[in-house]
Amino acid sequence: MTGKSPTITLNNGVEMPALGLGVFQSSPHETSAAVATALQTGYRLIDTAAAYRNEKEVGEGITASGVARDQVFVTTKLWLDDYGYDSALRAFDTSMAKLGLEYLDLYLLHWPVPSAFEKTVASYHAAEKLLADGRVRAIGVCNHNTDHLRSLIDRTGIVPAVNQVELHPYFIQQPVREANAALGVVTQSWSPLGGVNVYWEGGRKAANNPLQHPTITTIATRYDKTPAQVILRWHLQHGLSPIPKSVKEHRIAENFDVFDFRLTVDEVTAIDAIDTDERGGPDPDRH
Template identity: 65%
Template sequence: MSTRNPFLTLNNGVQMPALGLGVFQSTPEQTSSSVVAALVRGYRLIDTAAAYLNERQVGEAIARSGVPRSDVFVTTKLWISDYGYERALRAFDVSLRKLGLEYIDLYLLHQPLPSDFEATVGAYQAAEKLLADGRVRAIGVSNFSPKQLEDLAARTRVVPAVNQVEVHPFFTQRELRAHHARHGIVTQAWSPLGGVNVYMPGDPKAVKNPLAHPVVVVLSEKYRKTPAQVVLRWHVQSGLSAIPKSVRPERIAENFDVFDFALTAEEGAAIDALDTGVRGGPPAEVVDSMRFSISIPD
């Protein structure tokens, strides 16, 4: 059993840390301090996005942390308002400038845009150019279904290295993960602790929190770990990448302290069995520029 954060080898040979820090819904002020706290604690993967409006603070925190740039794996994402080939290239330049970096490790399309898949394809083709030019080390997507991945593959040349999607014990995405495995795509989990069910519940009277499930609680007691640590260990042992978000230094440290124990195969299967097949976030089919009208400032 490794006591260090493992690396996942992407389909182009680039290595990505399995466990990282996400900064979705972190304010600019919170982002700077949380990223520094994470890097000091040993995190080496930081995940942001143009639409989070905190790329600048991520870059400032990396510079302030004292950790060499080459040791930090930085992910950011292109928002749907900038889809299309030329718009995507311009938006990348904006993100790079805000981050204050010379390159980005992983550049993702934030969502498929079913209402304008032509623009989605154009954006990904721009990402392919950025990869060919050496301005990014790997490219991928987020929130794509198997069908959308197939449609994208029919129009592009580079297989996405990563598909970042909702995955947690109540929504394990077995079919999508199997599709990823067949095509050499790493599954990266947003909301890996199931927080989307808490802060954005479909039914406020029926909030479903995986961390409160008896299976997870019993395991946390057995291993003298928190429920969150048990679930993050499940992600790591399942071969997934996970990017839990926190702005509290003690929770950031706790989320990284998952490499000194291991779940048995039976315990992992018990967590797998908690799957409800019900997502907490919106399905990709409903994403369009009218419903999600964020505009990214320069």
């Protein structure tokens, strides 16, 4: 055990752990052990999605961990193929059957799909019903820019609890973060260590890896921490919710060992300054 994640209070009063484990690109045979290891390490937030094809293994990992269900905050996401009111409700049932859970903590729309925004709105209405019925504790979105977010709120009247977006030191998403904050939406960071710059198909080169940036490696040396730990600390001090992915036991533990040091204001500002304003993953306007 390396500490305890602070929590963030969502706009409906639900408490969400600030630091979680992501399982994007975790193969099914590795996912169960990774989730169990994370929960035994102290993580209490697990983030998956229908599109990741490992919801079943996430559920198995939660069971294997021995951690009580009410101590674990579980997120999954609706995929584009299932957008629409009735199809979203059916997809939710499918996800819950795979997870083996009676209720979900957070249900997210995976993309805004501006070219078919009517379906996005209908899907969000389905999520509202799940919330009203007590089947989910909170609902939200992923990859919504400021215009997407405001359009969704204008059309539905329900402010998302969370907006999960690509966010790392090379793409700090300041406008989206400010819009989220003004609306009372928590910003959650996918690819918080910037790995999307390295692995995304057609993406850029490993040289665009924030873990190798001298500003971050210098700070890491100063604190006797790893670059990953420094970046996760940066997220947390900005009030963000990072969900780093790993299936390696030592990395899972390392990514959680970030509660025994604190960056200075100048160090946080220095990391902010390496922003390139270039995303590594897909553009939500083109998805």
